[in-house]
Structure formats: C-alpha cells, structure tokens
Amino acid sequence: MTQSLSPTPPRRMSWLAKGLLGLALLSAAAAAVLGVFIWWYVFRVEVGEDELLVLIRKSGKAIPTDLGQDFDDQVILYDQLVEAIxxxxxxxxxxxxEGYKGIQLNVLTAGRYFPNPYSYERRVIKTTVIGPNEVGVLVRRYxxxxxxxxxxxxxxDxxxxxxxxxxxxRHDINLLANEVQRFEMILVPEGHCGVVTLLSGDDPATPNTYTVEPGEKGVQRQTLPPGRHPYNPYLQKIDLVDLRSHKYDMLGDEAIYFPSNDSFEIELHGYIEWAIRPDRAAEVTVAYGDEDDILNKVVLPYVRSISRIQGSRMRTRDFIGxxxxxxxxxLLTELKKACWREGVDLKAVAITEVKIPSEIASLISAREQADQEIERSKNQIEEARAEVRLVEERERQDQNKQVGEARRGVVTVTKRSEQQKxxxxxxxxxxxxxARLNLEAAEKLASATxxxxxxxxxxxxxxxQARAEPLKMAVAAFGDGETYAQQFFLQKIAPAIQSILSNTEGPFADIFKQFQVFPGAASPASTASKGGSQ
Structure with missing residues (x-):
C-alpha cells in the first residue's frame, strides 16, 4: 500500500522577520565600519623618522614587592626585573x-603601530641627537x-x-627610563696635555704611587695630546697642564744672595727658562701641583741652593770677567741634572748682573783694568809675534814656490823626454x-802563386792526358801505331778522292794494292814470282 506525498508549499517570510534581518545586517555593517574607524583612528600610532614610541602598560598585574631590596620601587620592566618576576x-x-604594569624598556622606531590604547599608554618621544662637539652621558633611572x-x-642592571x-x-633611547646629559668635549690646546684622573675603577696593584696603570682608579700615566677628546665627567677628571716654556726673572727681592769664598755678599740678577717634561707631566702635576707650585717647590729651591754652593767656592773678583x-x-749644567730628575726641563739660565760690595768694587775694578792692560800688552806682543811668524811664513812660501817651480821644470823636461822616448x-x-806584416803578406802571396x-x-x-788516353786506346786497338796512322790517314783522305790517275807502281799505288788481295788468292807479287820461276 503506497501513500502519496504532496509537496508542501513554501512559507513566506513575514515582513517582521525581513525587517529584523535587515536591521541585523545594517547593525553588522555599522559595527564593522565603526570597528575599522576605531582601529584606524584610535588604535593607530604613526611614528616619524626622528621619533620613538614608548609603551606603558596600564592594566595587568602589579610588580611583586617581595622580590628583594634590589627591586624596590621599580616601575620599568628591564631584563633583570623581568627575569626575577x-x-x-x-x-x-x-x-x-605582556601581563604586568610598568614602562616597557624597549622602544619602537619609525613606523605604524596599533597598540591597544586601553591596555597601554602610548607616548611618542624624540630621538636623542648628540652634537658634533658634544658627548652624551646616559643616566639610568632603573x-x-x-x-x-x-x-x-x-x-x-x-x-x-x-x-x-x-x-x-642619533641614538634611540627611552627617555622615560633614562636621562641623557650633554657635555662639551674637552679641548686640549696646543702646547698642553690633559692629565686624566679615573674616578672609578680597579684598585691600584701598586698602592702609594703618583700614577697608576690603565683601568686603575687614580691619575693615569698616559696623558691626552692636543685636540678634542670625549670624556665622561662622572668617570674622568681632566686637568690641563701647560708644557710650554716659562720664564722667571730673578730681580729685586727675587735676586739670589750668598757669601763668596772670601766672605763678601754677592747679589745675582738674571732669569731662568723651564718647562714640564711631557713624559712625566702626570707625575709632576700630582707630586707638586700647578706651574706656580713647580716653580716654588722645585725650580727656585734648586736655583738658590746650587747657586750658593757654586758661588761660595769662588772669590769675589771671580764674578767679574x-x-x-x-x-x-x-750653574746651568748642575741645574739641568737636578731638575731633570724631578720631571722639569731647565732650558736656560742667564746671569745678567752681579753686584758686589762697593768697598771692594773699585779695587777689583782697578785690578781688572790692570789685568786688562796686561792682557792688552800680551795681545800686542802676541800680535807682533804673529806678524813675525806671518813674514816668515810668507818667505817660506815664496821659497817653496821657487823650489816648486824649479821642480816642476825638471819634472816637465823629464816628462817630455819620457814622452818622446x-x-x-x-x-x-x-x-x-x-814590416813583419808585409813579410807575412809576401810569403802568403808567393805561396799562393x-x-x-x-x-x-x-x-x-x-x-x-785526357786527349792522349783515347789515342792510346785507339792505337792499342789497331795493334801498333803505324797501322793506326795509316787508318787515320785513310779516314781523312778517302772522302776527298774522286778519281785516281797514277802509276801502278810506287808508294801511293801501294795503298790501293792491298785492297786487291782477296782471301785465298795469291798476291800479284807472289804470282809474278811463281811465273818467273816457271
């Protein structure tokens, strides 16, 4: 038994349902547009080329307070704090x-970012730019x-x-977590050096010394040369030391007084020129101080003491002349040695005036004049002697010249004779x-001839020989020379004979008679002889 199924007619959507669907679609579109608007205009942060973005977490967990004394009152999430949490x-x-409140240590450079404004406070700051003659010192706040x-x-940390x-x-530095302090580079002028004192560092390996090794706390042995140098004023203290020459005049109250060997007071006026040794500038500065201290503690004491020691060995009259x-x-030699040991280069010492007591000044002056007169007389005598020596030298030169000319003449004649020889x-x-070559040529020519x-x-x-050899062979062929000659004669004469008119007797006829003899027949002579006999 089968049951027929009839199709169900489609239901039509009511106008209310259509309205709700349209409203839902419109709300979704509006929400999407609003979301895009909020995402672009509220979340978006544009960071320029010379700007940085620092994020501060507003929502989340608080930093624990029981992490230890080193992490008390910390609001910046640096690496060691993050690892401790x-x-x-x-x-x-x-x-x-991402989950704890605080300032993010790392910054975001130029670009476009969309951090959540409800979770983060966003601060755009400028990058740090250090000028050409500046240095920056970073001071951490965490x-x-x-x-x-x-x-x-x-x-x-x-x-x-x-x-x-x-x-x-330019430096990308989080200025919420750090402070940047700017300082001018130290300028060491020409003729100066910079003595560096390290304020923080390792304790000196050799204590109680004026200078220390690099990296140790104290005055560094190595100084800065002329020029601009970056330095950290929290780490280094730099003092400029003048290495140029200094001149000091010893006049008036600064003159040198001492007794001579004969117990008269001597007053010396003059000047000294000195400078600090560049290789010991740091040590000298620490040991004595600035230029005035070096002058008063080293140079002047040595000048006064050595001048008195040297001057006390001399008599009063020795200071004149x-x-x-x-x-x-x-004085200069002794002072240079003494000052050099102390790190000071004494360049010059000049005595411009020597004052002696007036009661003996005239006596010394008269004695000096007498000495000068004696010296003048000695000079005149010496000049006269020099003139005599000059005349003798001239005569000797003339004599030597004549002897030399005579010797040159002899040498010239001798040389000429030797040259002619x-x-x-x-x-x-x-x-x-x-001649020897001509003889050899003649001998060679005769040999060639x-x-x-x-x-x-x-x-x-x-x-x-070439001509006789065929003849010899021909003669040998005919047996003897006569036969060959007869044959040669006949060869030459036969072509010219046309007819013969001759007697049958005689030598000419005998030539032809031999041709009449036939083999087996008797010759005419034999026949004649036979007939005669018969």
Whole structure:
C-alpha cells in the first residue's frame, strides 16, 4: 500500500522577520565600519623618522614587592626585573612583559603601530641627537643602586651614570627610563696635555704611587695630546697642564744672595727658562701641583741652593770677567741634572748682573783694568809675534814656490823626454810590426802563386792526358801505331778522292794494292814470282 506525498508549499517570510534581518545586517555593517574607524583612528600610532614610541602598560598585574631590596620601587620592566618576576611566578619573560604594569624598556622606531590604547599608554618621544662637539652621558633611572665607591654604572642592571659615553649622532633611547646629559668635549690646546684622573675603577696593584696603570682608579700615566677628546665627567677628571716654556726673572727681592769664598755678599740678577717634561707631566702635576707650585717647590729651591754652593767656592773678583761665564755654564749644567730628575726641563739660565760690595768694587775694578792692560800688552806682543811668524811664513812660501817651480821644470823636461822616448819606441815598434806584416803578406802571396802555378800545370797535364788516353786506346786497338796512322790517314783522305790517275807502281799505288788481295788468292807479287820461276 503506497501513500502519496504532496509537496508542501513554501512559507513566506513575514515582513517582521525581513525587517529584523535587515536591521541585523545594517547593525553588522555599522559595527564593522565603526570597528575599522576605531582601529584606524584610535588604535593607530604613526611614528616619524626622528621619533620613538614608548609603551606603558596600564592594566595587568602589579610588580611583586617581595622580590628583594634590589627591586624596590621599580616601575620599568628591564631584563633583570623581568627575569626575577618570571623566576618567582613561573611565567615566561614574554608573559611577564605582556601581563604586568610598568614602562616597557624597549622602544619602537619609525613606523605604524596599533597598540591597544586601553591596555597601554602610548607616548611618542624624540630621538636623542648628540652634537658634533658634544658627548652624551646616559643616566639610568632603573636598577640597583651603585655600590660605594663606584661613581658610574658598569653593569646592565646598575642605576646611575653609565661609563660608556654617547658619541655624536642619533641614538634611540627611552627617555622615560633614562636621562641623557650633554657635555662639551674637552679641548686640549696646543702646547698642553690633559692629565686624566679615573674616578672609578680597579684598585691600584701598586698602592702609594703618583700614577697608576690603565683601568686603575687614580691619575693615569698616559696623558691626552692636543685636540678634542670625549670624556665622561662622572668617570674622568681632566686637568690641563701647560708644557710650554716659562720664564722667571730673578730681580729685586727675587735676586739670589750668598757669601763668596772670601766672605763678601754677592747679589745675582738674571732669569731662568723651564718647562714640564711631557713624559712625566702626570707625575709632576700630582707630586707638586700647578706651574706656580713647580716653580716654588722645585725650580727656585734648586736655583738658590746650587747657586750658593757654586758661588761660595769662588772669590769675589771671580764674578767679574770671564770667570762669570764659567760660573754660569757650571750653574746651568748642575741645574739641568737636578731638575731633570724631578720631571722639569731647565732650558736656560742667564746671569745678567752681579753686584758686589762697593768697598771692594773699585779695587777689583782697578785690578781688572790692570789685568786688562796686561792682557792688552800680551795681545800686542802676541800680535807682533804673529806678524813675525806671518813674514816668515810668507818667505817660506815664496821659497817653496821657487823650489816648486824649479821642480816642476825638471819634472816637465823629464816628462817630455819620457814622452818622446815612448813616442819613438812606439813608432819603431809600429814600423817593425808593419814590416813583419808585409813579410807575412809576401810569403802568403808567393805561396799562393806557387799553388796557382801547380794548379795550372796540373790542368794542362790533365788536359793532355785526357786527349792522349783515347789515342792510346785507339792505337792499342789497331795493334801498333803505324797501322793506326795509316787508318787515320785513310779516314781523312778517302772522302776527298774522286778519281785516281797514277802509276801502278810506287808508294801511293801501294795503298790501293792491298785492297786487291782477296782471301785465298795469291798476291800479284807472289804470282809474278811463281811465273818467273816457271
């Protein structure tokens, strides 16, 4: 039994359902447009080329307060704090950074970002630019306090000024977590050096010394040369030291007073020129102080003491005349040695005036005049002697000149004779050599002539032999020479005979008679003889 199924007619959507669907679609479209609007205009942050974006987490967990003394009052999520929270809570470092309140240490550079404004406060700051003649010192606002006696931070989690300076240029620095202080580079002028004192560093390996090794706290042995140098005022103290020459005049109250060897008071006026040794500038500065201290503690005491020691060995009259120059030279030599040991280069000492007591000044002056007169007389005598020596020298020179000319004449004649002898010998040798060469040429020519004659004779002989050889062979063929001659004669004459008119008797006829004899027949002579006999 089958049951027929009839199709159910479609239901028509009511106008209310259509309205609700349209409203839902319109709401969804409006929500999408609103979401895009909020995402683009509320979430979006544009960061320029010279800007940075710092994110501050507003919502989330608070930083624990029981992490230890080093992490008290911290609001910046730096690496060591994040690791401490992660160890305590068991979370990962990324979960700590995303889930705890505080200032994010890392900054976002130029670009477009969409951080959640309800979770983060967004601050756009400028990049830090250090000028060409500046240095920047980074001062951290987070981390553990510096331990005494450190003045700069050398570890990543220490708070305070950082030892490394920021060179000129642009730097991406989070100014909410750090402060940047700018300082002018130190300028060391020409003729100066910079003595560097390290305010923080390792304790000196050798204590109680004026200077220390690099990296140790104290005055550095190596100084800065002229020019601009970056430095960190929290780490280094730089003092400029003048290495140029200094001049000091010893006049008036600064003059040098001392008793002479004969108990008279001597007053010296003059000046000294000195400078600090560049290789010991740091040591001298620490030991004595600035230029005035070096002058008063080193240079002047040595000048006064050595001048008194040297001057007390001399009599009063020795300070007038040439001996004063000797005193000045000895004084300079002793002072240079003494000051050099102390790191001071004494360049010059000059005595411009020597004052002696007036009661003996006239006596010394008169004695000096007498000495000068004696010296003048000695000079005149010496000049006269020099004139005599000059005349003698001239006479000797003239005599030597004449002797030299005579010797040159003898030498000239001798040289000329030797040269002529050499020329004649050379010419004779040359003629002998020419004659020898001519003789050799004649001998070679005669030898060539003989060889030529022998060659020509051999040619003629060979020619005759060449001609005689066929004749000899022909004669040998005919048996003897007579037969050959007869044959040769007949060969020559036979072609010219046309007819013969001759007697049958005689030598000419005998030539032809031989042709009448036939083999086996008797000759006419034999026949005649036979007939006669018959």
């Amino acid at each position: 992660a160890r305590k809570t068991g979370e990962t470092p990324d979960e700590v950074r 981390g553990r306090p510096l331990e005494f006696p450190k003045t700069v931070a050398t570890e990543d 220490e708070r305070g000024p950082v030892a490394t300076v920021l060179e000129p240029g 040439k001996t004063r120059t000797t005193f000045q030279e000895h 050499v020329v004649q010998v050379t010419q004779a040798e040359r003629e002998l050599e020419v 003989r060889a030529k004659g022998r060659a020509e004779a051999n040619v003629i002989l060979f020619d005759y």
